[in-house]
Amino acid sequence: MISVQNLSKLYGTFPALRGVSFEVPTGQVLGFLGPNGAGKSTTMKILTGYLYASGGSANVDGIDVEKNPVEVRRRVGYLPETNPLYADMRVDDYLRFVGEIRGVKGRDLRAAMDRVIASCGLQKVVKKGISELSKGYRQRVGLAQAMIHDPQILILDEPTSGLDPNQIVEIRDLIRSLGANRTVVLSTHYLQEVEATCDRILIVSGGQLVADGTHRQLCDMLPTRKVVVEIAGSADDVATKLQSAFPGARVEKLVTDPAIASFRVEQDAGAAGDMRGTVADLASKNSWKVLGMRQEGSLEDVFRHLTYDKGAAAAQGAA
Ligand SMILES: Nc1ncnc2c1ncn2[C@@H]1O[C@H](COP(=O)(O)OP(=O)(O)O)[C@@H](O)[C@H]1O
Numbered sequence: 001m002i003s004v005q006n007l008s009k010l011y012g013t014f015p016a017l018r019g020v021s022f023e024v025p026t027g028q029v030l031g032f033l034g035p036n037g038a039g040k041s042t043t044m045k046i047l048t049g050y051l052y053a054s055g056g057s058a059n060v061d062g063i064d065v066e067k068n069p070v071e072v073r074r075r076v077g078y079l080p081e082t083n084p085l086y087a088d089m090r091v092d093d094y095l096r097f098v099g100e101i102r103g104v105k106g107r108d109l110r111a112a113m114d115r116v117i118a119s120c121g122l123q124k125v126v127k128k129g130i131s132e133l134s135k136g137y138r139q140r141v142g143l144a145q146a147m148i149h150d151p152q153i154l155i156l157d158e159p160t161s162g163l164d165p166n167q168i169v170e171i172r173d174l175i176r177s178l179g180a181n182r183t184v185v186l187s188t189h190y191l192q193e194v195e196a197t198c199d200r201i202l203i204v205s206g207g208q209l210v211a212d213g214t215h216r217q218l219c220d221m222l223p224t225r226k227v228v229v230e231i232a233g234s235a236d237d238v239a240t241k242l243q244s245a246f247p248g249a250r251v252e253k254l255v256t257d258p259a260i261a262s263f264r265v266e267q268d269a270g271a272a273g274d275m276r277g278t279v280a281d282l283a284s285k286n287s288w289k290v291l292g293m294r295q296e297g298s299l300e301d302v303f304r305h306l307t308y309d310k311g312a313a314a315a316q317g318a319a
């Protein structure tokens, strides 16, 4: 369990964190999102006892990170954004070295090494020098070092940044399996990653929390609802009929092939009901052959709505 209360951080006079509060219950996988400079890494460094806060408090399993950083680090595995590794060491030597620093010894250390080598898929590279490894394998070594002392909490700062699409999928699967029986806080810029791996999402912007909830709850924060429907044939009257079924909505014809009529209907979130039901009723009444229908309104829209639109509006207000 992680508890952060009214956390603030000044770098000189620059406020990187401005009163951030949240809790992460045991076993949850939390996605930590925000544009560059939002304060994600700063929060993670404070949580792992590598940086002091300027105000507020952070506790891990009830232990204050500032008063007892050593005890906190025993419980937490941390993969920093920069993933600092000793390039001239072999993978096995490096993991042994990190294990020893964390106080794992003898038979326990050998068992711990076997465990992280297996769970991070490092069997093929244990005898290789770290400098010879691909970026994907280096991230695996970074995860392995974070877990060598078998912590129940993992704090991973952009674990998939800079990886190619295949490596991203591999590391994402790995994180999902690690998260099955651990508490994980994960920062990332890949929004699909959050949808695929996280139980809950926090969005920070300008050192403040701007959203906290499940993927569904965050999407419900969007000011409009959108449905895209595809109907076979040219269906000339579709737009008119959609417009009268959704008074006040924006009905937009999407360009696809001439054999398919494709429309987006967008209305205020306040309007009642699931739009898809209304479209389905309309289709059956008019014998439209519906080829596809989907709700739009993704985490990407939420992210932009909360971090970009507001930033742009604030900047315009200031100008
Ligand atoms: N050591 C530092 N000294 C001064 N400013 C810093 C330092 N570290 C981070 N910052 C600033 O604090 C803000 C938050 O940074 P960071 O926590 O790294 O954000 P994120 O990880 O979300 O990109 C940024 O504006 C960054 O430039």
Ligand SMILES: [Mg+2]
Binding pocket: 040, 041, 042, 081, 157
């Ligand atoms: Mg960062």
